[in-house]
Amino acid sequence: MPLNTLALQASDLSCERDDRHLFSDLTFSLSWGECVRVLGPNGAGKTTLLRGLVGLNHYVDGAMRWSASVDGRPPFLYSGHKTGVSAHLTVAENLRYLVGLSGVVLTDAQVDEALASVGLTGFDDSLGSELSAGQQRRIALAQLYVEGMPRCWVLDEPFVALDKKGVAELERHLARHCALGGAVLLTTHHEPTALAPRPLMLQGAA
Numbered sequence: 623m624p625l626n627t628l629a630l631q632a633s634d635l636s637c638e639r640d641d642r643h644l645f646s647d648l649t650f651s652l653s654w655g656e657c658v659r660v661l662g663p664n665g666a667g668k669t670t671l672l673r674g675l676v677g678l679n680h681y682v683d684g685a686m687r688w689s690a691s692v693d694g695r696p697p698f699l700y701s702g703h704k705t706g707v708s709a710h711l712t713v714a715e716n717l718r719y720l721v722g723l724s725g726v727v728l729t730d731a732q733v734d735e736a737l738a739s740v741g742l743t744g745f746d747d748s749l750g751s752e753l754s755a756g757q758q759r760r761i762a763l764a765q766l767y768v769e770g771m772p773r774c775w776v777l778d779e780p781f782v783a784l785d786k787k788g789v790a791e792l793e794r795h796l797a798r799h800c801a802l803g804g805a806v807l808l809t810t811h812h813e814p815t816a817l818a819p820r821p822l823m824l825q826g827a828a
């Protein structure tokens with residue numbers, strides 16, 4: 623497949639952690655317009671794989687080729703199982719910090735708009751520590767509503783702590799993103815209903 627149709631090409635990946643083989647011979651691609659869901663039981667290595675792909679650990683060996691980035695910025699947006707929200711920053715500061723990792727600087731109006739998209743209007747000045755788990759998750763997810771962010775999203779358990787309405791809205795948002803030519807690589811124990819991701823099973827090493 624021509625590389626410009628791919629957000630990611632990963633070949634012959636293998637992973638050993640603490641002398642345990644988690645997976646091997648893993649080859650897959652993520653096309654633009656596609657959502658891929660990494661599947662496997664607890665401890666199979668889903669988080670390890672995602673973190674390895676985005677350069678947050680060195681446990682994963684093999685060839686990983688992301689689509690070209692713009693202006694040297696990261697070619698992907700990563701949001702982890704832990705939200706990365708600081709207890710000591712306000713909601714607006716947290717959002718500015720998270721999108722800043724992708725080289726994006728927000729106007730006040732853009733902050734308001736993104737927070738409104740995730741139901742956090744009026745919480746701009748609240749500290750991260752003053753928010754519930756679901757609200758903290760929503761701060762991290764607000765990045766997905768900001769224009770100019772990378773179009774390839776790597777999301778580790780993005781539905782965790784969200785209420786029913788939040789889950790449905792996020793599913794719709796991810797489906798919309800892919801329909802508009804974005805790409806999503808995620809892991810989740812939640813069974814999506816409005817999203818039909820292509821499964822990628824971590825089988826474990828032979």
Ligand SMILES: Nc1ncnc2c1ncn2[C@@H]1O[C@H](COP(=O)(O)OP(=O)(O)OP(=O)(O)O)[C@@H](O)[C@H]1O
Pocket residue numbers: 639640642644662663664665666667668669670671
């Ligand atoms: N902090 C850690 N220190 C040492 N080993 C770890 C640590 N976190 C995970 N591991 C090891 O790596 C393996 C893969 O963990 P990982 O978190 O990638 O699994 P997972 O598939 O994402 O699991 P889950 O479905 O429970 O989130 C685990 O089986 C465990 O042995």
